[in-house]
Structure formats: structure tokens, C-alpha cells
Amino acid sequence: MEFTASQLRILEIIKNKDKISRKKIAESLKLTPAAITKSIDPLLNCGVVLEASPRESTGGRRAIDLTLNKHWVGKILGISITPSSIVVSVGDITGEIFKTKIYQIKGDEELSCYLEEIIEKELKLEKAIQVISMAITGLINSEKGVIVFSPHYNRKKIDIRESIERKFKIQVLVENDVRAMALTEKYFGAAQNSDNYVVLNVSEGIGSSIFINNTLLSGHGFISGEIGHVVMDRSSLRRCSCGKRGCLEAEASNTAIINRLVSTIKLNNYSVLKERLNSKGSINIAHVLRAVKERDFLSTKVSTEAMVIIAHSIDMIISLINPERIILIGELFGEPLLLSTLKLELQKVTLEEQKYELIVSNMLNSMHSYNPIAVVRYNLFQKISGEVNCENRF
Template sequence: MKFTQSQLRILEIIKNKNKISRKKIAEELELTPAAITKSIDPLLYSGIVLEVAQRESTGGRRATDLSLNKYWVGKILGISLTPTSIITAIGDIEGEIFKTNSYKIEKDDELTSYLEDIIETELKEESGVKVISMAITGLINSENGVILFSPHYKRKKIDLKKMIEEKFKIPVLIENDVRAMALTERYFGEVKESENYVVLNVSEGIGSSIFMNGELLSGHGFIAGEIGHVVMDRSSLRRCSCGKRGCLEAEASNSAIINRLVSMIKLNNYSCLKEKLKKEGSIDILDVIEGVKARDFLTTKVTTEAMVIIAHSIDMIISLINPEKIVLIGEIFKERLLLSTLKLELQKVTLEEQKYDLIVSDILNEMHTYNPISIVRHNLFRKNIWRDEL
């Protein structure tokens, strides 16, 4: 059905609140009860909205809550593309996950063909999927569903939404992975009541996303939040995936930390990770964190220096945007010494008047599963674009 502007506003409130009474909706929108009833009745009749369990009475007639009908939205096939894997999940709008899978990306894989094969496999195994939602690393035009540039996949200008919709005849939503993280934190994380916050993700790369005045900011050209490609050290010889040298990502990402550690160990600097590197040929960020916990001097030196650089990048965010909260996403932030180093350096470089809450995400391990679900939830009633075939 086509929604009126009043219905879209009502549906957005119901979606965000999960359960809310007609009276509360009327108060928020400053509309009369009659106007609210006129807009809500067609939504109830069509099954988009349900009347749910009544609240306990506080005197007088008990109010009936309204809730979004998750079965009207249907099942979601969520897909998260990381630099090394494709993670799929079948779930619903409320965040219930029915199944997950992970597919490794090999160097010789042709990305779009591989992705189409995975979608075909998932749809054959699960009936009732009504929308495909993707969170992808790189520069993403979320309005048109186009990959503008993805340095990890070495691909540019892929009209992925059109390609997938034409093949499978199912609506597709596509968003940048870190912007999707901001939505996941809003709907399933620690910032449900916040209208102004920034997410900083440190993993193989570094990215940020901005949620201001209740809106997810994409920026001109859909590249807002690409803080990983801000040059932090102009004298650095470390090359970033974007081609520049000295970027935040090249200096302080997981990959940057590991590469620097490996190089220094190979130059015969002592580290407790030396034997593992020799035996297995590589180390990962969890190994690095174990090295910090063991207070290995070289590992601690490299990681704390990275945290100082990250602190300076957060100082830029605070000075430019002044967010209420900053959500940190990444394994490195879970280590107490490193988090303490970050906080201490922030105290040195920020003004006393700059008030903010620093939060470490507690849903890191489920982030890639929830990101596509959050994209659907965010876009569901924001514009009059949701199609009847859903």
C-alpha cells in the first residue's frame, strides 16, 4: 500500500519504540486522537501494525499498545561482505536470527558471480525471503545501491542492487558496512536513546560513521566518515589501501599493527610472538592482544603507539562534530591497557568543556550478522519507497 506522510511518521515511531500507545503517538506528533485513528485503522486492517498486550492500568481505561507486524516484512537475507569473507544470515526485523553461514573469499574469486552463487544457494535453502540486505566495505552509494569503490576488492562502479534485483526479483538494500554498524548500535546496541553519536571501527581497516540529529549521514558523494584515509603522518612510508601514505588506516589498523610487528620481529627485535610467527608464518590481532596481556615490550610499544594515533583521530571527531557518544568497535578496544592508553591520551588532547561518552561495543561478535537487519529496519518507513511485493 501507499502510505500518507502521517502514516509514515506513525510507522517510524512504532518501529523505533517497538511498542507504543495511540495516546503517546498523538503526543509525539501533536495530532488529535481522531487524526491518529484515521491514519492507524488502515495499517491495522492491512496487517502492517498489530494491537498487542495491554499495559497495566493506572486508572481509567487501559491503553492498547501498537507494534509492527514482523511477519508483514517477512524474512531478510542479510549479507555482510568483509575484506576476507561473506557472512550470511536469515533473520527478521526484530533481530531474531534463524541461521548463519560464512563463505571465504579467495583471491581468484570473481566477486559478483561468487555473490550471486551464494544468494542462489541461500534462497534455495530458505523460503519466504522478502528482501536482500547487504553491508559492504568501501564507498557505497546507498541510495542507488552502487559500489563506488572498494579498495579491498579492487572494484569500482558496480551497480550491484540492479544486478541482484534483476536476477532474483527481490528488493535489495545496500549500505556501507560502518554506516550499518551505526544502525546496529542504534537498534540493538548501547545508543538506543541517542540522536548524536559517532561509531569508530578498527579492524583490517579503519572507518567511522556519523549519526546526527536522528539521521545517518552519508555526505556528498556518500563518503562521509572515511576517517581511515585521513593522513596522520606525512613523513610515513607506510602505504594505505587507498594509495596514499601515512593514513590513519596505514598507521593504526589491525593490519598496520600486525605488519609493523612482523617487520620488527624479522629485524631480530625480541617478542614473545616470535616463535608463533616462525612456526605458523603469521600472527593475527588476537595474538597481538595476548602479547599485550603478557606485557611483551615490543607488542605493547607498537599497540600503544597505535592507540595514541587513534586518540588523535578521535580528537578530530570531537572537535568537528561534538557528538554525545563515541562507540568503539574492534578487538583492540577490549584490552584494558590499550583502552586506558586511549582514554589517557584523549584527556591530554581534548578540552575539559568537550563532554562525551566513550563506549566500547558489546556486540562486536554479532555485528556482521545484525548489520543487514539494521539496514532494513532503518529504511523500512523512512521514505514512501517500500514496495508492495514485500
């Protein structure tokens, strides 16, 4: 059975909610109860949608909510590829995560071969996997499943979906990591009640994603949201991973902050991190944030300067898109002093009429586990070759 246009609209509403009643669906689509019943009954009969337990009655007939059948899709093998690691998760479309495991990427490893080894190992352990979903750092053509360019791995034009589907005979979905974060926030995080928002992710690199009018924007060439590669300082000598100088990522990412601190400490400037740097040879963002908390002057100076630059990039987002919410993802935003600096600078550069809500994501520690799950959920009822069947898609 092919889904009708009304059924697809109903399924879109249901997948955006954990549970929702027929009455709420009818109100949202401006349809009669009879029309809703006619469209929903076939979905119930073929098991795509299930009736949840009835709500407690407040008088009259108790409402029965509808929910997606997580068994219709089955288990999902999630792969999140970050600049330094591969995060593997197993879950279902309701957001239940059964396990998460992290594999570190070593500089001398060939990423494609290493990835295939990991997938083969996980598929042997998990026999019920129905789909592999991947969230990858870089420019990703999600329609074709191609890595257009990934500066952190120096890879271009890799047809990753085709190679993995051919090897493992399982359908594969591929998405950019920050666009996947926007979907995670939509289904499981701070954007569940919003259809117009922007996600800004600050980690080893910097990226953003745009969700407007209930649609995830990819842009021409699938490179929308690459704010990390907007040049913020044309006089800067700091080189970005993309090859340009003075990019937001090169000036204000975790990596940029660490690099500035290390080079400044090596010029014999004092910091509480100096001893660790001399003894261990390196520092990470957790060490920097701890130093900021202790009000180490150099760490605080470099970090707050980065937050000012980030605030100016957010000002550009607000002026161009005017989103309802801006969701911040990254360890930096968990430090009260740095978040306060960001907010104060935003107040200086934005107009009073520009209304927006600034939210720090509470999904940071589990984001990479949820990203691939959210990608599957978003793509559940997208038409493939103009046809969607009631049978299990995966």
C-alpha cells in the same frame, strides 16, 4: 493506500522502538488522541502495525503498545562483505536472527561470481526470503546500489544491486558496512536512546559513520565518515589500501599493528609472538591482544601507539561534530590496557567543555549478522519514486 505524512512520522517512531503506546506517540508528535487514532487505524487494518499485549495496569485503562509486524516484510537475507569473508544471515526486522554462516573469501576467487553462487544456494534453502540486504566495505552509493570503490577488492563502479535483482528477481538494498553498523547500534545496540552519535570501527581497516538529528549521513558522493583515509602522519612510508601514505588505517588498524609487529620481530626484536611467527608464518589480532594481556613489551608498545593515534582521530570527530556518543567497535577496545590508553590520551587532547560519552559496543561478535537487518529497518518507510504503498514493499 498511500501513507500520509502523519502515518510516515508515526511509522518512523514505531520502527525506532520495540514497543510504544499511542499516548507516547501523541506526546512525541504533539497530536491529539483522536488524530493519532485516525492515522493508526488504517495501519492496523492493513497489518503494517500490530497491537502488542497490554501492559500491566497501574490503575485505570491498561495501555496497549504498538509494534511493527515482522511478517509484513518477511524474512531478510543479509549479506555482509568484509575484507576477508562474506557473512550470511537470515532474520527479520525485529532483530531475530534465524541463522548465520560465514564464507571465507579466497584470493583467487572472482567476488561477483562467488557472491551470486552463495545467494543462489541460500535462496534454495530459504524459500520465504522477501528482500536481500547487503552491507559492503568501501565507498557505496546506497541510493543506486553501486560499489563506487572498494580498495580491499580493487573494484570500482560495480552496479551490484541491478545485477543481483536482475538475476534473482528480489529487491536488493545496499549500504556501506560502517553506516550499517550505525543503524545496528540505533535499533539493537548502544544508540537506541540517542539521535546524535558517531560509530568508529577499527578492524582490518578503519571507518566511521555519523548519525545526527536522527538521520544517517552519507555525504556528497556517499563518502562521509571515511576517517580511515585521513592522513595522520605525512612523513610515514606506510601505504594505505587507498594508495596514500600515512593514513589512519595504515597507522592504527588491526592490519597496521600486525604489519608493524611482524616487520619489527623480523629485525630480530624480541616478542612472545616470535616463536609463533617463525613456526606458523603469521599472526592475527587475537594473538596480539593475548600478548598485550601478558604484557609483552613489543606488542604493548605497538598497540598503545596505535591507540594514541586513534585518540587523535576521535579528537577530530569531537571537534567537528560534537556528538552525544562515540561508539567504539573493534577487538582492540576490549583490551582494558588499550582502552585505558585511549581514554587517557583523549583527556589530554580534548577540552573540558566538550561533553561526550565513549561507549564500547556490545554488538561486536554479532555485528555482521545484524547490519543488513538494520539497513532494511531503516529503509522500511523511505519513499520510493515519491510513493509508498500499504502493501508489502518487498
